[in-house]
Amino acid sequence: MKRLYHWPLDPAGRLVRLALGERGEAFETLESPPWSPHPDISRLAHGAVAPAIVDLKTEPRMFACGTRAICEHLAETGDGTALLPESAADRAEARRLWAWVEAACEEVTDTLLTERVMQWVRRDRQPDSARLRRGAHALRGRLTFMNGMVEINGYLAGRQVSLADLAAAAHLSAYDYFGDVEWDAVPDLKEWYARLKSRPSFRPLLADRLKAVRPVAHYADLDF
Amino acid sequence: MKRLYHWPLDPAGRLVRLALGERGEAFETLESPPWSPHPDISRLAHGAVAPAIVDLKTEPRMFACGTRAICEHLAETGDGTALLPESAADRAEARRLWAWVEAACEEVTDTLLTERVMQWVRRDRQPDSARLRRGAHALRGRLTFMNGMVEINGYLAGRQVSLADLAAAAHLSAYDYFGDVEWDAVPDLKEWYARLKSRPSFRPLLADRLKAVRPVAHYADLDF
Structure with missing residues (x-):
């Protein structure tokens, strides 16, 4: 345990x-x-x-x-789904994209997500509209890049789910709680997210409800 | 190859x-x-x-x-020195500190090192003194933290060299090329760096000579 x-x-x-x-x-x-x-x-x-x-x-x-x-x-260690592919080449590519996701989403988290949390959860201050805009702009760029990746292979780093996908879904699901992901602009990524959302590992995240603020209507909807 | x-x-x-x-x-x-x-x-x-x-x-x-x-x-894969310790607990600690080094040094690299490179290597523009000061201040904080870590164990994540040490030495050696590391303020870290510098893997780095600018006098000195 x-x-x-x-x-x-x-x-x-x-x-x-x-x-x-x-x-x-x-x-x-x-x-x-x-x-x-x-x-x-x-x-x-x-x-x-x-x-x-x-x-x-x-x-x-x-x-x-x-x-x-x-x-x-x-x-x-342990059992269950392999978090990284088996071959050295595929592992390297999954780790490259996992690192890319974490670096690329940092700016979005530091601006857009942080402003939402300050606004709704901490209620410390009014959101800074310049930071919201900067975060939203950065997010659109990342979504386009990821849409292109999953369009080719189905998943970010190939034909099977890896830590690159879990990292991307972890970030996007947090932004999606506040309705900040424009899914209709990235149809392949939307389809990828629907597949990830329906995995059993995702259920606890979709059940999250902060006391301070409810998620957008489609947040836990598997057919959004 | x-x-x-x-x-x-x-x-x-x-x-x-x-x-x-x-x-x-x-x-x-x-x-x-x-x-x-x-x-x-x-x-x-x-x-x-x-x-x-x-x-x-x-x-x-x-x-x-x-x-x-x-x-x-x-x-x-491969042979030679193990880059991560054997036990799960020690591996986790080495990876935590490796990630810490990369995140903590990012600000120093983005300010201090970038300004030096712009000044001496690219000769694009005069250095921005505010960014130099910010980078130097950040570096002092990181050096103090790392000095405390190696004082306890000899290496950053325990009693043997790991990717955490190699990552730290990689960053500090680049700053040291321009003489930006105040080694005398962090005696335990200085002793740690002398040990790393004398490893055969370090030799190619100490032989680096940029056409645009020579390193400070002590850069390649094992007894600095």
């Missing part, structure tokens, strides 16, 4: 939940919002941040922090 | 050269400066950037782009 420290709308935490789900790993969750980390986190290691997993069965308790350490650990 | 596309002062390319050296892999190099990528790179994959390795022995030629794809590939 593993314990996951995460915050439901953090794309990094969402990726880890998807990866744990794909591997069929049982886990309990504790919330650790970015603005108020759970006190356990800082005790794990100097400079540690959520998402973090702790294996409750090992002594001393094995822990891993951050999407790279956690997902590579899950990829090289 | 592998071919590496890189630019000598790019920290990402330096990490790959160190990792290839530690694994004892023979490789030839082709230059691919960030401002003028080698034309082969864009033919590898849509959106690919240097550093990139191509395996000249495989058919079709296996390639990997970016530090994550390349270094994880090298860690799971």
Whole structure:
């Protein structure tokens, strides 16, 4: 049994939940919002941040922090869906695109998603419209790129799901909670997202409901 | 035999050269400066950037782009020094700190290193003193953190060298070319760097000489 420290709308935490789900790993969750980390986190290691997993069965308790350490650990241990392809060439391509997704979505998360969270969840301040526009513009560019990738192969890094897809879906699902993804502009990516949404690992994410704000109507709809 | 596309002062390319050296892999190099990528790179994959390795022995030629794809590939294949520790807990910690190094150094590279390169190598413009100051300030913070880590264990993620150390040394060595690392303020990190510098994998980096500008006097000095 593993314990996951995460915050439901953090794309990094969402990726880890998807990866744990794909591997069929049982886990309990504790919330650790970015603005108020759970006190356990800082005790794990100097400079540690959520998402973090702790294996409750090992002594001393094995822990891993951050999407790279956690997902590579899950990829090289346990059962369930393989998170990376088998051949060296395909693994390299999946990791390249996984890294690309995380870097490319960082600007969108830092602007668009952060403004939405500040507006609806924290209610700290009015959203900064320049940052919302900048984030929306960046997101459109990323969507177009990803649409082209899945149009060729069905999935981002080939014909099977990998950490590149889970990372992309983790980010897009967080933006989609607030209705910020223009799915109709990217039909191949929309079809890809429908396939990912219907995977059992996705169910817990679609059930997320923040107290402060409900998701858009189509958020959990498999036929959106 | 592998071919590496890189630019000598790019920290990402330096990490790959160190990792290839530690694994004892023979490789030839082709230059691919960030401002003028080698034309082969864009033919590898849509959106690919240097550093990139191509395996000249495989058919079709296996390639990997970016530090994550390349270094994880090298860690799971071949011989030489293990790039990641053996136990799951230690691997997770090495990957957490490797990711931390890359994220933490990004600001320093984007400001301090970029300004130096623009000033001396490209001679495009006068350096922006505000960006130099911001980068130098960020670097001091990172050095202090890393000094604390190596003080405890000898290496960043434990008692043996790992990708976390190679990534840190790759970044610091690029800043050090221009004399921007205040080693005397971080004695434990200085001692750690002296140990890394004396590894055979480091020799090619210390032999780098850009046409446009020579390194500071102590750059290649093992007893600096």
